[in-house]
Amino acid sequence: MSGLKQYFKDSWEGIWTVLVGMKITFKHLFVPNVTIQYPSVRVPMPERVRNRLYVNMDDCIGCDQCSRACPVSCISIDTVKSLPSEDLGVTSNGKKKALWVTKFDIDFAKCCYCQLCVFPCPTECIYMTDVYEFSEYERGKLLYNFSTLTPEQAAEKKANLEKFNAEKEALKAAAAAEAAAKPKIEKPQDKTE
Amino acid sequence: MYEFLTNLIGNEVLAWIIIAALPLFVVILPYALVAIWLERKVSAHMQDRLGPMITGWHGWLQSFADVLKLLQKEDLVPAEADKKLFNIAPALVFTASYAAFAVIPFSSGFIGSGAEIGIFFILAVSSFAVAGILMGGWASNNKYSLIGAMRAVAQIISYEIPTALVVLSMVMITGTLSLEKISAMQTGYFWNWFIFGGPEWGLTKFLLIPFMLVGFLILYMSTLAEVNRTPFDIPEAESELVGGYHTEYSGMKFAMFFLAEYANMFAVSAIVSIIFFGGYQSPVGYLGDLFGVSWLIPFEQLFWFVAKGLFFVFVQMWLRWTLPRLRVDQLMNLCWKYLIPYSIANLIIIGLISLI
Numbered sequence: 001m002s003g004l005k006q007y008f009k010d011s012w013e014g015i016w017t018v019l020v021g022m023k024i025t026f027k028h029l030f031v032p033n034v035t036i037q038y039p040s041v042r043v044p045m046p047e048r049v050r051n052r053l054y055v056n057m058d059d060c061i062g063c064d065q066c067s068r069a070c071p072v073s074c075i076s077i078d079t080v081k082s083l084p085s086e087d088l089g090v091t092s093n094g095k096k097k098a099l100w101v102t103k104f105d106i107d108f109a110k111c112c113y114c115q116l117c118v119f120p121c122p123t124e125c126i127y128m129t130d131v132y133e134f135s136e137y138e139r140g141k142l143l144y145n146f147s148t149l150t151p152e153q154a155a156e157k158k159a160n161l162e163k164f165n166a167e168k169e170a171l172k173a174a175a176a177a178e179a180a181a182k183p184k185i186e187k188p189q190d191k192t193e
Numbered sequence: 194m195y196e197f198l199t200n201l202i203g204n205e206v207l208a209w210i211i212i213a214a215l216p217l218f219v220v221i222l223p224y225a226l227v228a229i230w231l232e233r234k235v236s237a238h239m240q241d242r243l244g245p246m247i248t249g250w251h252g253w254l255q256s257f258a259d260v261l262k263l264l265q266k267e268d269l270v271p272a273e274a275d276k277k278l279f280n281i282a283p284a285l286v287f288t289a290s291y292a293a294f295a296v297i298p299f300s301s302g303f304i305g306s307g308a309e310i311g312i313f314f315i316l317a318v319s320s321f322a323v324a325g326i327l328m329g330g331w332a333s334n335n336k337y338s339l340i341g342a343m344r345a346v347a348q349i350i351s352y353e354i355p356t357a358l359v360v361l362s363m364v365m366i367t368g369t370l371s372l373e374k375i376s377a378m379q380t381g382y383f384w385n386w387f388i389f390g391g392p393e394w395g396l397t398k399f400l401l402i403p404f405m406l407v408g409f410l411i412l413y414m415s416t417l418a419e420v421n422r423t424p425f426d427i428p429e430a431e432s433e434l435v436g437g438y439h440t441e442y443s444g445m446k447f448a449m450f451f452l453a454e455y456a457n458m459f460a461v462s463a464i465v466s467i468i469f470f471g472g473y474q475s476p477v478g479y480l481g482d483l484f485g486v487s488w489l490i491p492f493e494q495l496f497w498f499v500a501k502g503l504f505f506v507f508v509q510m511w512l513r514w515t516l517p518r519l520r521v522d523q524l525m526n527l528c529w530k531y532l533i534p535y536s537i538a539n540l541i542i543i544g545l546i547s548l549i
Binding site: 030037 | 239410514
């Protein structure tokens with residue numbers, strides 16, 4: 001008899017528990033959604049979130065410290081000295097800029113978003129933004145060029161410096177030659193005097 | 194309906210073709226599109242999500258977008274598949290679910306066929322789908338498909354027994370197999386429905402009510418299992434069998450399986466509502482009677498029928514997102530140890546009561 005009792009109890013429990021479950025799901029039918037409609041609505045990012053880097057080239061002095069701090073070597077910087085005649089201005093915190101930054105590339109395919117490059121920057125020109133949707137179909141497109149100079153301008157600056165250096169060398173050489181030539185003439189005079 | 198069309202067109206064959214095609218285009222396709230959207234919205238809201246929101250108002254065009262996508266998809270046939278059977282199977286499954294609509298009375302003015310053996314015909318053609326499912330699973334030459342198909346066959350054949358026993362007990366009370374007559378019997382108000390003991394007033398009506406409730410629960414559970422819906426969806430258990438018997442199907446053939454599933458959902462809901470909930474009968478009387486416009490009544494009946502059918506479809510979705518899937522042994526346990534003994538006892542008790 002206890003077996004039969006258990007049988008009816010089980011049947012009743014089967015139906016009853018289903019009804020309890022249905023009650024719960026029915027309540028949830030009217031619970032406001034907890035999800036958001038992502039592309040049109042976004043969760044605001046936390047303040048210190050680490051995402052894509054940005055470099056404010058107006059403030060960059062080309063000191064290469066960020067590149068050296070990078071654990072994965074994803075930053076590559078090339079600089080060219082400016083000529084004495086050129087004035088590159090000052091950064092927003094008053095540092096004098098002395099170098100043309102001809103190349104400032106960050107490869108975000110390599111970047112590990114560790115933020116280590118941000119701390120050494122003396123002018124605080126490299127920093128993390130809250131942009132996180134920048135996926136690409138080709139890896140090459142993740143190489144970002146931050147330099148404000150076009151390749152032609154960079155080549156021009158390089159040529160200018162080389163020309164200046166060559167002129168300087170020539171002047172130096174001329175001066176040296178003059179210096180070398182002068183004593184030869186003067187020394188005998190000294191000796192004679 | 195048939196006479197009306199024959200008079201209108203003047204050609205019997207053409208009228209038959211229109212009558213045969215009408216349920217498909219007027220009822221099944223729009224219903225399936227709405228039901229698929231509804232399923233996604235119901236599931237989403239039960240999980241505190243929103244579901245499709247982009248295509249149209251609250252994503253109501255999502256099903257149309259899905260159909261367009263499926264139409265453009267490549268129609269793949271696996272290299273090692275039995276191509277003939279593979280191509281026939283979806284058509285067969287859909288035919289089986291479509292054939293059931295032939296005898297369902299949508300309203301007193303719209304019945305595909307008022308066959309005297311309506312309910313018997315539905316039981317017969319719905320088991321016809323088993324052949325299509327097994328065919329699809331076997332022809333795919335894929336272990337998941339085959340396991341899914343075999344489970345489907347075992348499940349559908351097992352659950353036909355309690356379905357048939359409950360239908361038998363209802364046939365004893367009504368004395369007819371015709372769905373049209375069963376619907377017509379429950380006319381009047383909702384207390385004339387068979388779930389409330391039927392139209393005849395007396396002691397038997399009140400004695401019948403608890404057994405009708407049991408019968409309704411058994412019929413609802415076993416028809417749910419017959420259309421392979423959760424918690425009885427082991428033939429297409431996504432987490433175990435990839436997609437079950439339709440794993441290898443793509444494009445429109447997959448869409449046909451999908452359409453058949455949703456058509457079946459409505460068909461079994463319609464059967465439950467005809468047998469226990471008055472079919473197309475209004476629970477509260479007709480506006481047509483109230484205002485003396487008799488042509489309005491069939492349309493009201495259509496509305497009530499579709500409303501009842503959709504309500505039971507909604508309950509099926511509701512159950513789907515409430516209950517986890519049963520294991521194979523639990524499924525057989527439920528059928529053979531619980532539903533069949535209960536339905537046999539119910540059959541005997543209802544028989545005894547109807548003798549009074």
